[in-house]
Amino acid sequence: MFEQSSYSEQYTFFQKLRSFDFVLIFCVLCLGIISNFSMYSTDGGEFLYHSKSHFIRFVTFFSMMIFLSFFNLRFWHSTAYLFYTITLGFLIWASMYGVTASGSQRWINLYFINLQPSELMKIAIIVCFARYFHREQMSNINSFKNIILSMAILLLPILLVVSQPDLGTSILIAISGVIVLWLAGFNIKYFIYSGLTLIISLPFVISMLKPYQKQRVLTFFNPDRDPLGAGYQIIQSKIAVGSGGLTGKGFLKGTQSYLEFLPEKHTDFIFTLFSEEHGFIGSVILLILYGILIFRILNIGSHSRSFFGKLFCYGFGSAIFVYVAVNMSMVLGLLPIVGSPLPIMSYGGSSMLATMIGLSIVMSTKIHSKQIIH
């Protein structure tokens, strides 16, 4: 079957290169450059640890993304389950022998890199679902077996990530998984039912939350409850963004971050720093860059003739959107503070790696858009 389908679609290197999506690459490069400058700013205008390692990661993973883009989409299709299984294995490994930092056991030590498998799972879950629904007949999708199986695929990593504990990442995995399920054709009523169930069970869930998580939720609704403790981050982030004004305080002149009022400025709050220094105009430009990126990914998906590629692009594009929207809403005080990095911008190797892998699959979809996978 496999050999049969590959009849006429062996592209040469140059053909592949020509069909690269340069808008996408442009966007990624722009975001990469912006992120490096922002990281330089978090280091106080010096090329120090964070900016150095962020630069190296970006260059490495970007190159890797270009390289992986040449892989045939079939490769991703055939290794999808393997990818998911390995990532799940990593998660289990992390839950048993993981490296603990700031009260959460989410990293595994791979000697050359400390990997955060939950970040990889964000991609793996989409790849896995894309593969799963690729062959499924429309009439069959809402079958009991499918529902149970896909719920299992989704819930297994979520439970593992929640237990790390890492509420933010698990929510993001859940949202992107649910979106993919819905895109795949799951009946809307299941989502409504499960949504209702969730709302009803919410009080119980909250009562089961860890005290610090409960604190965060409560603080979100009223940051002044504890202005020096849990509310501090939200308050300081809003001050930083708000004081940026139309044009911002200028590169390297963000007083909130420079004077260390802003916590976690190189990870979750990188957008705050950027927004403080470059103001409303800069923020909107960044948002437009993300918009174009997401739009391109969705667009590539819509041109793909394989359901695997299509579903992956739609899913991945939506996931990127969710990450960006959740991160920004969080730092702007629209959502509670849950750990969620801003793709490409935030410091963090695993997140960068996962994003780049996702992008390379998208790129591969673009290159092999005419290809049909059986």
Next chain:
Amino acid sequence: MFDGGDSNVRKFNTVNRRVFILKIAKGIIFTGIVARLFSLQITENKKYLTLSDKNRLREWRLPPVRGEFEDYFGNVVAGNTKVYQLHVVPEQVEDFKYLMVRLKNILSLSDKQFSKIVKKKKQQKPWETLIISESLTWDQFSKVNFYLHELSGAKPVLSVARSYPYKANYTHVLGYVAQASESDLLENEEIKNKHVPGLRVGKTGLEKTFENSLIGTNSVKRYEVNAFGKRINQVDFKEGEKGQKVKLTIDTEIQKLCNELLAEKSGSISVMDIYTGEIVAMHSSPSFDPNLFMYGISYKDWDLIRKNPLKPLINKTISGLYSPGSTIKPIVALSALENDVISTKFKVNCTGKMEMYGQTYHCWKKKGHGIVDLRDALKQSCDTYFYEMSRRLGVDRLNITAKRFGLGNTVFKNLYSEEKKGLVPSTKWKKNALGKGWVLGETLITGIGQGYIQTTPLQLCLMTAQLANGGFKIFPRITVDKNQESLEKIKYKMKESLKITNENSSSLIRSAEEIFSTGEKEYNKLFRNQENIKFVLEAMSASTNEVRGTSYRSRIDDPKYRFAGKTGTAQVKKITKLQRELDLDTAQIPYEERDHAWYVAFGPYKDPRYALCVLVEHGGSGSATAAPLAKKLMKKIIDRHKEREKIRKNNLVDI
């Protein structure tokens, strides 16, 4: 193309349709984020900019520069002097112990000073400035600067501190400054607002009274700080305003003379302009050097001041209460005349003592004065005459006159918190305060300024001034006030008050409170018949300038300096029979039991301008001790008069 078929098409359609819905949702959410950004960064930008500045900017206030006090001639009597200080911010020091040991060697600090500094450091926050030394000598200061490269964290600072160039001369007038205490902050909002560690504020006297205008405003340094409160860099510097200058009515030359006259004595001298009420000099002895308080007084010095039996801490001029003795006699005589109790022709035979109500009342002159009329009685201070006169007058009528002339009330309204009211007794007072009825014998001794009656030296000075100016109310003051009426206007107003008829005498006698409440000062007459005032003044002149007058020995014959006065010798203890018989000299009596020596005077007699009051505590008789001082003082006052008049005309703007 095995995937083809209906089902697949439907699948593709579903996913495309759903993505389209998602795209719209994404668009909406991104728009929402942009809207949020807009509201934060554009609409509420000002608010967050303020909050961000509040985060990053900290103000460091420096102590304000205190306003100066000047005397009438513009000499600075309380100023500011440059001092060299050494500050350390412990937070900025790498090795505090090492630095302290180095500083101890360089400044040659004693172990006691050293441990005091270490103790102080423990009570402060690490970023608060620790003052190692408030006043380095120039030697120490240059030494520190020389070794500065080894003393990272130490900061030699040029600062200002209060100084009193005339030292002990102005102590009681001005009071002194010292580090603001907890209660200073609680009592005075202004101090609280301007407080910085080490701020010095007025503790007593005018330094305290005029605190709010003297204090000035802080210079403010603004620093950028990080989230941990560490200073990053200075943003700007706003220079504060120096406190307002306060100009005194005092003449330093005369003030200094007062200090000299009372040297080694305990007592008080006050001099007043009888029209404008300006205090020309006001001194209480012994005094002390307020500069000692500048950097915190040493225990030894403080003990010397505190334990001195002559009580240097008390401003005797306004808060010392004494029996006025014979200095009250002009008022007793005036009261008797005003109330038509006696005429000036009334005579009494003084035999040296007088039997009344089963008690014997003695005249100071054992042999007696013989037959005396009122003028003689005042001139020679005959007690017997005054016993008889006050018996007829009664204490309540005396009370009214005495109070009208300023006894029994504070002279300055609220200028000095320590000022005492004194006491002029009345039958009603005794009933209320002591619950006992008035005994007639008490009227007799009140008539010679003994018994319950208590006055401050300044009250007697005011009383004399108000007699000397012809019997008009005046308003004593110690600072130059721009709204002050000119001498000419005051004299005019006094003349005007003569026109008020005596129909309703009670409306004439207005209480001090009433006069103050009207705002406009009225220099009302305090008498019914000015002839009575003139008579008393003439008798006082006789007392000084005629043979057998009590202060005849202290007279000045030169008409330019001629003055009139009244001596007073106030007993501090009831004289026993034995003592009376022994009739010891002052020197033979224990110090605490010796009489207080008083002298009140006004001059020049021809056209009086100044009144004075001299008190020497336990100085013996007024004529022997107090009057000679007054003579020297009056000469100086009149010599200085021309200079003073020149300044007075410059100082006044109105009319």
